[in-house]
Amino acid sequence: MAWIGRRAGALLGVAALMMATAACGGGDTGNDDPNAKVTLSYAVWDKNQVPAMQQLATAFTAENPNITIDVQLTPWETYWTKMKAAATGGAAPDVFWMNGPNYQLYATNGVLAPLDEKIAADKVDLSSYPQALIDLYTVEGKHYGLPKDFDTVGLWYNKELFDAAGVGYPDATWTWDTFKQAAAKLTDKSKGQYAIGANLSSAQEYQYNTIFQAGGSVISADGKKAGYADPATIEGLKFWTDLIKDGYSPDLKTMTDTVPLNLFESGKTAMYYGGSWNVAEFTANEYTKTRVAAAPLPKGVKSATVIHGLVNVVSAKSAHPDAAWKFVKFLGGRTAAEQLGKSGVIPAYNGTQAGWAAAHPELNLQAAFLDQVPNAVAYPISRNTAAWQELETTYLTPAWNQQKDVAAAATELAKAMDESLAKE
Amino acid sequence: MSVSSQEAGAAVKAAAPARTSKSKGRRAEAAWGYALVAPTGIGLLVFYLWPVLQTAYLSFTKTGPFGGAAEWIGLENYREMFSDPEVGTALLNTVEYTVLGLVGVPIAVVFAALLSRPGLRGVAIYRTFFFLPVVTTPVAVAMIWKWLYNGDFGIINYLLSLVGIEGPHWIADPATALYAMVVVGIWMGLGYNLVIFIAGIQSIPKHYYEAASLDGAGPIAQFFRITVPLLSPTIFFISVISVIGSLQLFDLVYVLMGGSSQSSRANPAFPSTETIVYLFYAKAFQTNDKGYGAAIAMLLLVIIVVLTAVQFRLQKKWVTYA
Structure with missing residues (x-):
């Protein structure tokens, strides 16, 4: 038994050593000496x-x-x-x-x-x-x-598809109306080609921008109330559900199977609301590298982009x-x-x-992203952002899937989000 | 063996009083026994039992997202859980998935019986083939099936289009999504079940089959009269494991229904595919409500214990121990 005792002692010793090392692992001994390593x-x-x-x-x-x-x-x-x-x-x-x-x-x-x-x-x-x-x-x-x-959000577009449809490239003069007229011309169902994929999974690049452009809000300035019951906010959501309804965007099922980014990168959609970070993606992708450029987002009641x-x-x-x-x-x-x-x-x-x-003059990044900073609206957050972001997706999915009226979905979302915010 | 070593010990130490030496020897042996099971025992206590107790405790509390002092709120989480319609939906989906997943058991039995036919060539190749999905990471499996199931560009719908059928968006359509998951689940588990069943079949004495053939039983009669009854303990084991595994389904919902760039919630079929473990994950780790998540985990624990107990009860009616 003495043998086992020794062993146990040794084991304990090792364990103690490990704990001591682990404790040290948190950082070197802290002191205020400015010259300490x-x-x-x-x-x-x-x-x-x-x-x-x-x-x-x-x-x-x-x-x-x-x-x-x-x-x-x-x-x-x-x-x-x-x-x-x-x-x-x-x-x-x-x-x-x-x-x-x-x-x-x-x-x-x-x-x-x-x-x-x-x-x-x-x-x-x-x-x-x-x-x-x-x-x-x-x-x-x-x-x-x-x-x-x-990062800010801009309108990425496929020059080749615009040329083929005879539509002028987007620029700072574009409004929601210009966008919708162009969308009609850029949609060609016989080729399985759509104007844009009304992405539900990236609010930062999609809904939030149009909500702000319509004069709506996602969350109140004090972070205590949802903005989704506001008719202006609903307008911003309707922008996207209308595109699906009118057939200018693929339906949600298609976008679930093939994400909008992939649709854009394979020439199935002509436009893509996308963050400035996509420069790396689009300049590396064989298909988009020679075909895309960016423009400011079309203006609604006002100009806005999420920063x-x-x-x-x-x-x-x-x-x-x-x-x-x-x-x-x-x-x-x-x-x-x-x-x-x-x-x-x-x-x-x-x-x-x-x-x-x-670094990429051909992409028109200055006008599309940097010049938009004065119009930029901060990404909406609160203390537990993830909780209501989950609600956004849950409640908006039926509207995007054309099962539910967008105004009704948004009002229910506002109620659920208010409850979630009350718990923060 | 222990008896003989004790006798030997008593013989050698004949001079010492037999009693003490005996109990000393026994104690020594017990100490050795405990020492040898200690690694596993401590592992179980620290990594299984302790977390279970912690989870049980957490389920009665409200905690901050980074732990810290937990506030005791009694049954509040449970009250919320039983009034949350999402819990009901997730439970129903989970049960439906589990029941459908059991179809995998007879499929595996049939395949195992076929692969055990005497004189079949290339058995090793088939086995490897069937076992491959088991050793592949579920995420990779889900990614591949996601492509196969793609409604617009997937190979399944392409093949269907050749015979004039327009296939649905398998994983985005509420009518088909759950079945799509079941198929992947069964396919993934088939190899493991096969290996166990093949081993079970090999332990059935050959002379039963010989006697049956002499009596004029064909392969199908042999399968139902000899293989299935004598395999029933294995079938029981696999069924229990399969039910427990299905009840804990998470990865397929997470990857097949969603993916890295989109939440499963943005899938129109999500309400018919959300499982209880996915809901647990969402509450505990996405919305940072650890207490509520723990309550859901406790609910699942109770369900698993009850279902397993029921299965053990029922086995008396159909399992034959040779």
């Missing part, structure tokens, strides 16, 4: 941007030799699952990418470190970023992140809050933005965006 973890989800992030990390370490950055890539599909688990266990990365829908959830539950004191102390000028983006990331008057990049972007945030549990803030400040600065612009995303720092558009 520090390694910060930096979590990102876009594989395409990892080289740029590495370059920025190296540039930062060159300025701050005692701080090394460990860039950690987690693919989008698992990023938030992993982040939620890490945050629950108090082991979130020191610095990480944050998006709009998740922002308030993390900020108001104490996962993120508030940055206002540091912003004030270091005199960081928040007007260096698009106002709508700052609005998106302000919760209860506080800021928990500095903007990294942004969304990412911020870099600091974990509230970071062992090195000062070093982490230094890194976030660096990432939000002009030098980092200029570097970032070369990697294919629009940097958030004002005055550094032109380089992004200049």
Whole structure:
């Protein structure tokens, strides 16, 4: 038995050792010595941007030799699952990418470190970023992140199909009416060709834009009430359900089997409401690379495009809050933005965006995306955005599927969303 | 074996009082036994039993999205659950899927019997063929079937169009979507069931068949009179496993009905394909209501326990243990 006892003792020893190492794994011993060697973890989800992030990390370490950055890539599909688990266990990365829908959830539950004191102390000028983006990331008057990049939505179109139908290319003069007239000409059922796929699965690129263009809203400014009962909001939804009803868009079943992006990329639809991030996709795709360009979204009652972007945030549990803030400040600065612009995303720092558009002059990116920033409306969010986004899809699917009147569906959605918001 | 080693121990230590040495030896043996089952036992306790208890506790609470202090709300989650129509729909879909999925059991028995026919050539190839879907990740399987089922460009509808039939949007049409899932589910599970059934058939003594042939029984009579009754314990086992597996269906709803770029909820057939585990996932991990999700998980646990108990009850009526 002595033998077993020894073994058990050894096992316990190993276990204790493992726990000790695990505890250390959370970060190097935290202290306030500014010259102590520090390694910060930096979590990102876009594989395409990892080289740029590495370059920025190296540039930062060159300025701050005692701080090394460990860039950690987690693919989008698992990023938030992993982040939620890490945050629950108090082991979130020191610095990480944050998006709009998740922002308030993390900020108001104490996962993120508030940055206002540091912003004030270091005199960081928040007007260096698009106002709508700052609005998106302000919760209860506080800021928990500095903007990294942004995106807006434009009208992508297939020049070849426009030429074949004899329709002039879309431009800033287009309105909903112009769009519908063009849609009629661009639809050719005999060829299985439609004007556009009225996507239900990407509100950011579809419904939200037309809702704002119609003068409606998704959620009230204070984030407490749904905007779906507003007749203007319903107009914005009807824009899409009408396109399906009139046969200018494939029906929902077809779009379930083949997503609108794939329909556009195989020449089955002539237009695509799409985010600026699609530049990478459309310039890489063999079919679209020679055929597409972008234009501003057609105007409804007013011009509007949804703006969304990412911020870099600091974990509230970071062992090195000062070093982490230094890194976030660096990432939000002009030098980092200029570097970032070369990697294919629009940097958030004002005055550094032109380089992004200049990389693909043939796509007309300046007019389609950057010139629209003054009309941009912030991506709608609340504390638990995911809860009512699920309701949006649940209640709007029957309307998109032409089983239910869109006004009735939207009114029911408003009621359910109000109940969900009341629980936040 | 334990008796003989005890006797040996008593013989060697004849000088010492027999009683103590015996109990000492027994204790030593028990300690060894516990030590050897410890890895599995601790694993079960830590990774199965403890989470089950935690889930049970969570189901009576309201928790924040990042854990933290759970607020005790008694039966509130259960009250909400029983008044939520989505729970009812998901339960019905799950039950329907489970019942239809049982069709896979007789299919596997028939295939297993055919593959066990003496003198069949290339058995190994067939077995590999049938077993391949089992070792393929469900997500990959679902992706492939998604293409096959595509209403406009899929191969199934293309083949149907050759004979003049216009096929539906299999996975986007509420009338067909559940059946489309059942087909994939059965196809995925077939290989595993086959392997178990083939093993079961091989353990049936050959002379039963020889005697039956002498008495003039043909292959079909042999199948129903010898194979099926003697295979009934295996059939019972597979049925239990199949029911438990079907009740927990998630991946097909998630990938086949939805996908990486669109939510399953945007599929018009979603209301007729949503399962109870999908609903659990949606509540616990998408809308961040962990307590409510836990209540749904507890409901599923109860259903599985009850159904399995019923199956064990019923087996007395039809399972023959040779």
